[in-house]
Each structure stands twice: as structure tokens, then as C-alpha cells.
Amino acid sequence: GIQVEQSPPDLILQEGANSTLRCNFSDSVNNLQWFHQNPWGQLINLFYIPSGTKQNGRLSATTVATERYSLLYISSSQTTDSGVYFCAVGITGANSKLTFGKGITLSVRP
Amino acid sequence: EADIYQTPRYLVIGTGKKITLECSQTMGHDKMYWYQQDPGMELHLIHYSYGVNSTEKGDLSSESTVSRIRTEHFPLTLESARPSHTSQYLCASAGLAGGIDTQYFGPGTRLTVL
Numbered sequence: 001g002i003q004v005e006q007s008p009p010d011l012i013l014q015e016g017a018n019s020t021l022r023c024n025f026s027d028s029v030n031n032l033q034w035f036h037q038n039p040w041g042q043l044i045n046l047f048y049i050p051s052g053t054k055q056n057g058r059l060s061a062t063t064v065a066t067e068r069y070s071l072l073y074i075s076s077s078q079t080t081d082s083g084v085y086f087c088a089v090g091i092t093g094a095n096s097k098l099t100f101g102k103g104i105t106l107s108v109r110p
Numbered sequence: 111e112a113d114i115y116q117t118p119r120y121l122v123i124g125t126g127k128k129i130t131l132e133c134s135q136t137m138g139h140d141k142m143y144w145y146q147q148d149p150g151m152e153l154h155l156i157h158y159s160y161g162v163n164s165t166e167k168g169d170l171s172s173e174s175t176v177s178r179i180r181t182e183h184f185p186l187t188l189e190s191a192r193p194s195h196t197s198q199y200l201c202a203s204a205g206l207a208g209g210i211d212t213q214y215f216g217p218g219t220r221l222t223v224l
Contacts, residue, residue: 033213041220045212048211086153094160097158097168103152
């Protein structure tokens with residue numbers, strides 16, 4: 001099956017710093033999503049981004065499908081950005097399911 | 111955002127008990143999923159459904175079972191809980207609308223089996 005690798009596995013930032021999280025995948029996909037899991041365990045969908053670039057406030061994401069990677073940018077980080085960031089990929093369709101990476105644990109210190 | 115609900119949020123039970131974790135969504139999504147996640151670890155797909163009367167086992171073997179009698183409801187059952195079942199169980203749903211296939215998660219159920 002498809003392999004998803006996220007890097008770095010852990011990241012510690014000072015509040016206000018910028019960061020880049022990476023997701024590499026081993027096969028062609030047309031569905032790529034980024035999620036944030038907060039300290040209480042809730043997963044929130046950040047981006048649906050199978051290709052191109054999107055921005056939402058301080059967060060932005062870029063997927064280069066032909067090179068099989070996606071990047072999540074966090075600017076001016078805040079303590080509330082702490083948690084685990086998951087990348088998940090798959091093929092869109094009526095019978096689709098996602099393959100998740102192992103996640104990147106981000107800690108933002110005040 | 112999809113509205114997807116899970117009950118109970120927390121459950122502590124003794125070994126050998128039968129339990130059912132509830133998951134409901136109000137968005138009319140055909141696809142629903144159950145994931146198991148240990149603290150700080152990756153998500154493992156244990157069951158999924160593409161519609162009513164459709165259920166499939168996921169990538170991680172699980173002793174649990176599921177049913178999909180109604181579109182909005184996807185309960186997970188453990189016939190005889192064991193300490194090895196202690197984990198967080200996350201339910202998700204997805205619907206294909208306008209070519210966008212976004213998955214939405216419920217708040218999760220934290221299960222502890224003593």
C-alpha cells in the first residue's frame with residue numbers, strides 16, 4: 001500500500017516563530033488532507049489540498065503532486081498551535097479511505 | 111463542518127463486559143470510518159463503511175464489530191472487553207461533494223478496560 005512519511009517527527013518552537021512540516025508519499029494520489037489533533041484528542045481538518053496552494057490565516061499548505069510531497073507552513077506560531085499534525089492521502093471516490101502518516105508533534109512554548 | 115457525535119466520551123469498564131461505542135453524523139455522508147489510536151501514536155483504521163449494509167475490516171485487525179443499518183449511525187461493539195482494548199476510538203465520516211472528499215472526525219471515545 002501507499003507509504004506516508006512525515007518530518008520532522010517532533011518540533012519545538014518559541015512563540016512567534018515560523019515552521020514548515022513536510023509530508024512525502026510513495027504513490028500518486030488525488031486526495032491529500034492535513035489535520036491537527038489538539039491535546040484533548042480532537043482531530044480538525046485543516047486543508048483538503050491534493051494539489052496547489054491554499055491559505056487559511058496563519059496556516060498555508062502546498063502540494064506538489066507530481067513530486068509526491070506536501071508542505072504545511074505555520075507562521076507566527078502560538079501556543080494553541082501545539083498538538084500533532086497528520087497528513088493523510090488517498091484516492092477520491094465512493095469507496096475511498098485515507099492512509100495517515102505517523103504525525104508531527106509540535107510544541108510551541110510561550 | 112460536518113456534525114459528527116460520539117458517545118460516551120469516556121468509558122471505564124471491567125474485563126469481559128460487552129460495550130457499544132456510538133457514532134452518528136448529520137451530514138448524510140455515505141462513508142464512515144472507525145480508527146483506533148493509542149496516546150501519542152498514529153491512527154489505525156479498524157472498520158469502514160461505504161453505505162448502508164456495507165462494512166469492511168480495516169488495516170489493523172480488531173476484535174470489534176460494526177454495523178451500518180442507517181446512513182447516519184455507525185456503532186462499534188466489543189463483545190468481551192479486555193485490557194488490550196484500552197485506547198482512543200475515533201469515528202469519522204466523509205462525503206464526496208463537488209469532487210471534494212473531506213474527512214471529518216468526532217471527538218473520540220477514550221476507553222479504559224480494567
